[in-house]
Amino acid sequence: MTLRLENVTKKFGSFTAVDHLSIEIPEQQIFGFLGANGAGKTTTFRMILGLLDQTEGEISWNRGRIGYGESHLIGYLPEERGLYPKLKVKDQLVYLAKLRGMSKKDAVEEIDHWLERFKVPEYKQKKVEELSKGNQQKIQFISAVLHKPKLLILDEPFSGLDPINVEMLKEAVVELKEAGTSIVFSSHRMEHVEELCESLCILHHGSPVVHGRLKEIKRSFGKKNIRIHADFDTSYLQSFKGVTKYKPLAEGCELQITAEEAAAGIFESLHGRGFVRTFDLEEPTLNDIFIEKAGASYE
Numbered sequence: 001m002t003l004r005l006e007n008v009t010k011k012f013g014s015f016t017a018v019d020h021l022s023i024e025i026p027e028q029q030i031f032g033f034l035g036a037n038g039a040g041k042t043t044t045f046r047m048i049l050g051l052l053d054q055t056e057g058e059i060s061w062n063r064g065r066i067g068y069g070e071s072h073l074i075g076y077l078p079e080e081r082g083l084y085p086k087l088k089v090k091d092q093l094v095y096l097a098k099l100r101g102m103s104k105k106d107a108v109e110e111i112d113h114w115l116e117r118f119k120v121p122e123y124k125q126k127k128v129e130e131l132s133k134g135n136q137q138k139i140q141f142i143s144a145v146l147h148k149p150k151l152l153i154l155d156e157p158f159s160g161l162d163p164i165n166v167e168m169l170k171e172a173v174v175e176l177k178e179a180g181t182s183i184v185f186s187s188h189r190m191e192h193v194e195e196l197c198e199s200l201c202i203l204h205h206g207s208p209v210v211h212g213r214l215k216e217i218k219r220s221f222g223k224k225n226i227r228i229h230a231d232f233d234t235s236y237l238q239s240f241k242g243v244t245k246y247k248p249l250a251e252g253c254e255l256q257i258t259a260e261e262a263a264a265g266i267f268e269s270l271h272g273r274g275f276v277r278t279f280d281l282e283e284p285t286l287n288d289i290f291i292e293k294a295g296a297s298y299e
């Protein structure tokens with residue numbers, strides 16, 4: 001059940017938030033949806049879920065648009081977390097699970113499983129407002145997945161979580177994918193996207209500027225990075241042939257080069273200048289690609 005967006009545009013009055021977006025989100029993959037603040041990610045998620053109508057274009061999944069009939073197949077973690085503060089965790093999760101067609105017995109089993117797994121079984125009888133923000137987020141994540149959706153949309157799932165909870169959530173996301181769920185998530189953290197996603201799209205002012213498999217995106221970017229650790233001044237490399245960026249390090253530097261071919265000349269130029277401890281030719285990072293294509297850095 002591939003999720004397909006064809007030429008999707010969303011206008012708010014005269015403002016175009018999403019502009020002719022065509023993407024295909026393959027089954028049983030984790031797909032990264034990236035873009036600077038205001039690029040159109042949440043708007044796209046809302047259109048996929050049928051919470052907003054697109055101005056133009058087609059969105060299809062499972063032979064049609066996603067509507068109320070599919071709520072048991074879809075999981076959504078919205079950017080604005082929306083739990084009821086006064087309700088107890090268990091009551092709230094049971095209520096949401098029933099809305100998605102689960103029996104109370106199955107829901108309670110799943111809730112116990114997830115609370116144990118996230119190491120918070122003691123929260124079951126607590127009111128949501130008694131939990132920290134990060135722990136509320138774990139509960140909201142549970143509400144998005146406890147009915148075992150086929151398609152899971154996560155809007156910045158890791159924001160506001162400590163590193164231990166980020167790892168816990170990442171492991172859960174990978175397991176859900178392995179169990180057959182297609183997952184789309186947005187994030188401002190490039191390292192999470194590099195770690196989790198096979199395919200991705202970068203939106204810039206509502207238009208897709210990069211789209212495809214991560215490996216191919218990196219290969220076709222052409223530019224590479226070199227990291228040099230040396231006990232001498234490498235600043236002459238700033239203006240060396242083929243070097244597009246130079247960043248000094250405590251001992252050495254990081255370079256961006258136009259293409260792999262430029263590396264040999266740089267390597268030779270180091271000869272005789274002093275001791276070189278490491279010379280690493282590396283793939284471009286997703287952050288490099290993001291900066292160039294969407295004109296902003298997350299670092």
Ligand SMILES: Nc1ncnc2c1ncn2[C@@H]1O[C@H](COP(=O)(O)OP(=O)(O)OP(=O)(O)O)[C@@H](O)[C@H]1O
Nearest residue numbers: 012015017035036037038039040041042043044079
């Ligand atoms: N209901 C609305 N009415 C008018 N403009 C809107 C509405 N919803 C979103 N926008 C505008 O559409 C653009 C895209 O917003 P969206 O929330 O999709 O961005 P985003 O990529 O999710 O950003 P962020 O990373 O900050 O969450 C923004 O300029 C926003 O102000």
